[in-house]
Amino acid sequence: MRLETAAATHRGRMRSRNEDAYFAGESTFAVADGMGGHLAGDVASATALLPFEGLDGRVFADAPSAQAALLDAILAANAAVVRKAAGEPTLYGMGTTLTAAIVEGRRLHVGHVGDSRAYLLRDGELLQVTRDHTLVARLIEEGQITEEEAAVHPQRSIITRAVGVDVDLEVDTMTVELQDGDQVLICSDGLTGPVDDETIADALRGGADVRGAVGGLIDLANAAGGPDNITVVLVRYHETDVAEAAASPAAAGTAAVIRSRPADTPADPDWARQLGRYGAGRRAGEEDRGEGDGVARRVLIWSVVGLILLALAGLGARWLLSRSFFVGTDEGRVAIYHGVPASLGPVELHWVAERTDVPVEDVASWYRPRLDDGIAAADLVDARRIVANAPRDDGASPDGVEPTPAPTATGP
Ligand code: MN
Numbered sequence: 506m507r508l509e510t511a512a513a514t515h516r517g518r519m520r521s522r523n524e525d526a527y528f529a530g531e532s533t534f535a536v537a538d539g540m541g542g543h544l545a546g547d548v549a550s551a552t553a554l555l556p557f558e559g560l561d562g563r564v565f566a567d568a569p570s571a572q573a574a575l576l577d578a579i580l581a582a583n584a585a586v587v588r589k590a591a592g593e594p595t596l597y598g599m600g601t602t603l604t605a606a607i608v609e610g611r612r613l614h615v616g617h618v619g620d621s622r623a624y625l626l627r628d629g630e631l632l633q634v635t636r637d638h639t640l641v642a643r644l645i646e647e648g649q650i651t652e653e654e655a656a657v658h659p660q661r662s663i664i665t666r667a668v669g670v671d672v673d674l675e676v677d678t679m680t681v682e683l684q685d686g687d688q689v690l691i692c693s694d695g696l697t698g699p700v701d702d703e704t705i706a707d708a709l710r711g712g713a714d715v716r717g718a719v720g721g722l723i724d725l726a727n728a729a730g731g732p733d734n735i736t737v738v739l740v741r742y743h744e745t746d747v748a749e750a751a752a753s754p755a756a757a758g759t760a761a762v763i764r765s766r767p768a769d770t771p772a773d774p775d776w777a778r779q780l781g782r783y784g785a786g787r788r789a790g791e792e793d794r795g796e797g798d799g800v801a802r803r804v805l806i807w808s809v810v811g812l813i814l815l816a817l818a819g820l821g822a823r824w825l826l827s828r829s830f831f832v833g834t835d836e837g838r839v840a841i842y843h844g845v846p847a848s849l850g851p852v853e854l855h856w857v858a859e860r861t862d863v864p865v866e867d868v869a870s871w872y873r874p875r876l877d878d879g880i881a882a883a884d885l886v887d888a889r890r891i892v893a894n895a896p897r898d899d900g901a902s903p904d905g906v907e908p909t910p911a912p913t914a915t916g917p
Contacts, residue, residue: 518731530561541599575616586669600667699729846879
């Protein structure tokens with residue numbers, strides 16, 4: 506087995522800082538896309554990468570133990586970022602994506618949280634190995650929007666899971682059997698936002714050496730406007746030693762710890778067969794709190810939470826929160842909350858003020874993401890008015906109130 510590796514990160518053309526970071530060792534690779542105010546994003550991404558040095562070069566008995574090591578490293582990264590954020594006021598609310606891979610023998614093991622991605626280019630075809638933990642990915646899976654609508658969705662940057670936000674974290678892990686000539690690409694959304702998959706595939710098929718290919722991908726993102734920090738790690742896998750490959754448990758077929766696809770993985774049998782993927786969806790801690798969890802909004806919320814917390818420290822948190830209202834969801838129904846739609850580590854900054862009997866399913870699908878994020882209300886009366894006016898899927902609205910027109914642009 507021989508690997509050719511190249512990696513680079515670039516600030517892009519719009520951002521003043523680079524909050525992305527990567528680790529590229531001999532066998533272990535990771536990309537982190539940090540978020541948070543001031544220096545917090547840089548701290549989050551750099552902190553999250555520290556556990557991966559310890560994984561580099563390690564040999565694993567089988568795929569489950571490699572996945573377990575990746576899971577442990579990501580949970581260690583999460584604990585470290587949570588701890589730092591709790592200990593330093595300017596770092597409150599920071600977080601990061603984390604997509605990490607180990608190439609060991611002829612297998613690729615991946616662990617993943619957030620919207621950075623791992624891809625495999627095989628036989629000229631680009632396959633996305635990871636599933637984005639984003640609001641728009643969820644809306645696509647639910648059939649509410651198309652890929653094309655997602656690409657321009659005003660809330661496309663909202664992620665539903667991040668490292669460093671909560672002590673509980675759900676991590677996806679998976680293993681792929683590699684073939685000679687496979688290329689593994691790990692990248693941040695600064696590449697995949699402005700550059701589509703087909704263009705990325707063309708660049709990887711271009712025949713450049715790994716360094717040239719990485720530079721070419723960064724150039725493509727910048728040529729498309731460079732709206733975000735861009736990070737690219739590229740690994741080419743060459744199966745040089747037949748005896749070595751035959752000695753690997755995977756080649757001998759003994760690594761067939763074939764676990765079933767978890768329910769939340771996209772059902773795409775072709776995709777799964779093509780990758781020869783087995784095992785995914787390890788989980789630690791509680792269930793993903795899901796759509797009602799507004800924490801996932803990027804920088805805006807992270808910095809707002811930080812500011813709010815500083816204010817709260819002096820004023821008495823609960824009193825202040827009790828005077829704020831927003832409309833969100835609770836157990837499948839529209840609900841009115843005291844507080845703000847966010848949490849700080851394990852501390853939720855809101856509680857239910859009033860439950861309603863309006864099922865979320867009855868609310869127009871385009872309006873539901875706004876509920877998921879929490880709709881700010883001036884007071885309890887205003888919150889009740891928002892509930893009464895919430896547009897329904899059939900266009901009808903209770904109390905004879907005219908439905909609110911569909912927004913043309915919302916979100917950050
Ligand atoms: Mn980014």
